[in-house]
Amino acid sequence: MSTPLIQTTALNTHYGQSHILRGIDFTVLPGQTIGLMGRNGMGKTTLLKSIMGIVKPSGGTVHIKGQPMTGAPTFEIARMGIAYVPEGRGIFGNLSVKENLQMAARAGTQGQRDWTYDRVLETFPRLAERLGHGGQQLSGGEQQMLTIGRALMTNPDVLILDEATEGLAPLIAREIWRICGLIRESGISSIIVDKAWKQVTQITDRNVILVKGEVVFEGSSDELLSKPELLEQYLGV
DSSP states (O other): OOOOSEEEEEEEEEETTEEEEEEEEEEEOTTOEEEEEOSTTSSHHHHHHHHHTSSOOSEEEEEETTEEOTTOOHHHHHHTTEEEEOTTOOOOTTSBHHHHHHTTOOOOTTSOOOSOHHHHHHHOHHHHTTTTSBGGGSOHHHHHHHHHHHHHTTOOSEEEEESTTTTOOHHHHHHHHHHHHHHHHTTOEEEEEOSOHHHHHHHOSEEEEEETTEEEEEEOHHHHHTOHHHHHHHHOO
16 A cells, blocks of 8 residues: 555644644545545644644644654645645735746656646636736636646645635636646645535545544545435534
8 A cells, every 4th residue: 555645643733722633543645635524613724734734733643755744844844745725825916927826836746847837827727818917916716726726836746725615606616626626637636625515525535524623424425425414414414
């Protein structure tokens, strides 16, 4: 069995006195697309931030490609091929679309340059029409496309996408889901957080549901869809 790209074991994270993550075991294998689900406030973003070193866990371990990286600086996690698209997008509003993309360009951990500037623009034709626009001039959907495109310019091994389509118009959301499918086909592993479970399960290999910082379900999309009582209980469907 191949070495996991990301593996957390018995991961605990606190915010002050609040115990957010409670013994999380979570694994991402090469080529896998994982759906991370749960209602608001259940620990999804905290898990992602704990993996990325943005929040320091209070217990347990994070391994990236078999290397112990618990609480390591975020830039070191990124250098190991993990790209993070945060919920707030985090684009540089004072830079143009072109500058946002080009500043992130680099080869991947194996020297791969599969995602070039031209390929990103082919994938996001809307961005190609707005190369000179400042980041702050873009719509929310265009900003999300730019953030994903910028992450792809790093040629990552894993793309983490928090709230993939939150607040986006249905037409733009469909475009984001199409792009998530392309990313999967390209062989990049991904973790996708989104409330649209129907769309998530169409492209994921495995799904993990968190409730109050604990894993209450882990399994394939077919397994999850065969248990409507779980969808209703944990996702409010």
